[in-house]
Amino acid sequence: MSTETFSTSKSSLQPADRAPGVRQDRPAPTVVDMGILSRSLAFHVRKAQLALQRRGLRSMSASGVGPAEFGTLVLCEQNPGLAQFQIAAALDIDKASVVAVVDRLEELGWVVRRRSSQDRRRYGLFLTPSGAQQTQLLRQQAEQAESFALELFSGAELQQLLTLLGRLA
Amino acid sequence: MSTETFSTSKSSLQPADRAPGVRQDRPAPTVVDMGILSRSLAFHVRKAQLALQRRGLRSMSASGVGPAEFGTLVLCEQNPGLAQFQIAAALDIDKASVVAVVDRLEELGWVVRRRSSQDRRRYGLFLTPSGAQQTQLLRQQAEQAESFALELFSGAELQQLLTLLGRLA
DNA sequence: TATTGTTATACTCTATAACTATA
DNA sequence: TATAGTTATAGAGTATAACAATA
Numbered sequence: 001m002s003t004e005t006f007s008t009s010k011s012s013l014q015p016a017d018r019a020p021g022v023r024q025d026r027p028a029p030t031v032v033d034m035g036i037l038s039r040s041l042a043f044h045v046r047k048a049q050l051a052l053q054r055r056g057l058r059s060m061s062a063s064g065v066g067p068a069e070f071g072t073l074v075l076c077e078q079n080p081g082l083a084q085f086q087i088a089a090a091l092d093i094d095k096a097s098v099v100a101v102v103d104r105l106e107e108l109g110w111v112v113r114r115r116s117s118q119d120r121r122r123y124g125l126f127l128t129p130s131g132a133q134q135t136q137l138l139r140q141q142a143e144q145a146e147s148f149a150l151e152l153f154s155g156a157e158l159q160q161l162l163t164l165l166g167r168l169a
Numbered sequence: 170m171s172t173e174t175f176s177t178s179k180s181s182l183q184p185a186d187r188a189p190g191v192r193q194d195r196p197a198p199t200v201v202d203m204g205i206l207s208r209s210l211a212f213h214v215r216k217a218q219l220a221l222q223r224r225g226l227r228s229m230s231a232s233g234v235g236p237a238e239f240g241t242l243v244l245c246e247q248n249p250g251l252a253q254f255q256i257a258a259a260l261d262i263d264k265a266s267v268v269a270v271v272d273r274l275e276e277l278g279w280v281v282r283r284r285s286s287q288d289r290r291r292y293g294l295f296l297t298p299s300g301a302q303q304t305q306l307l308r309q310q311a312e313q314a315e316s317f318a319l320e321l322f323s324g325a326e327l328q329q330l331l332t333l334l335g336r337l338a
Numbered sequence: 339t340a341t342t343g344t345t346a347t348a349c350t351c352t353a354t355a356a357c358t359a360t361a
Numbered sequence: 362t363a364t365a366g367t368t369a370t371a372g373a374g375t376a377t378a379a380c381a382a383t384a
Contacts, residue, residue, distance in 0.1 A: 006283030047338035114175030169216035
């Protein structure tokens with residue numbers, strides 16, 4: 001049996017006599033019970049995202065290219081002439097955030113903005129040749145960064161995970 | 170057939186003659202092809218997290234209680250006397266970040282820090298009576314905020330989603 | 339020497355509001 | 362009036378590095 005006890009905090013905001021119901025004289029836990037967190041969707045999604053970020057996505061951000069930049073490149077590749085508000089809708093971020101993303105990509109010389117002749121409020125976004133080249137490279141890096149999932153999941157499991165996540169969003 | 174064209178961007182960094190391979194004179198896309206993003210785990214996890222955040226989690230943060238605070242309360246409830254570094258490990262955040270979280274909870278009078286007698290470097294964290302009450306309330310809110318998932322998924326699907334996400338982390 | 343809690347700092351990502359030019 | 366892009370600002374949320382106290 002443990003005889004561990006706990007004495008009052010350094011903080012004077014909560015002296016012992018102002019927290020009369022707090023139980024003491026218990027051993028400090030060694031195995032952590034996650035309680036409801038083990039059944040919380042938000043908690044699991046957050047941990048999964050952290051794990052993915054720490055994995056290979058850091059390799060991209062080293063070159064100043066984050067998820068939003070990568071997504072924009074892929075969308076421009078698949079849909080030449082896409083407008084910025086369409087990028088925002090597809091990536092689920094605000095159109096104001098897209099401005100800085102496209103600014104960076106344009107500075108890198110990977111993307112160009114061209115005014116639409118039909119609606120002069122819009123820019124059409126296009127990959128430059130070097131942008132197309134970089135996109136191909138980054139896509140390979142992204143695929144490799146996610147390839148570890150192929151060891152964690154069967155093909156059917158991976159497919160269902162994507163399906164279920166898609167239903168959430 | 171569309172006759173839409175695109176003229177040069179306002180930015181002088183990328184004049185037309187420095188991006189010679191960019192294709193023009195194409196109609197602006199209306200349906201967006203997500204390309205590889207539709208099969209990207211990181212992309213789907215990120216969108217799912219955004220959807221969850223926008224849903225009910227905002228209701229908590231209105232009271233200054235975010236996911237980290239909620240997780241800490243639940244952990245303290247299930248494991249009285251837990252140390253801060255154990256909170257950090259369980260929630261997958263840095264121990265430095267836990268300090269501010271516990272500070273807030275202590276200011277609210279929901280949690281108290283007590284020095285361990287066995288290892289005087291550590292604090293044991295305990296819920297106060299009002300902290301226990303608030304935790305129960307917040308847990309109900311969290312369960313309700315995630316209850317929409319019960320309409321999106323069958324019990325088996327929800328269970329598998331949690332299992333697969335857990336395998337990622 | 340290593341660990342626990344702390345402080346200070348900075349970075350990433352995103353949202354909000356107000357503005358402009360076009361529609 | 363509404364929409365597309367822009368600007369400026371601010372807010373989460375987290376990481377990193379260095380430090381004091383303790384092990």
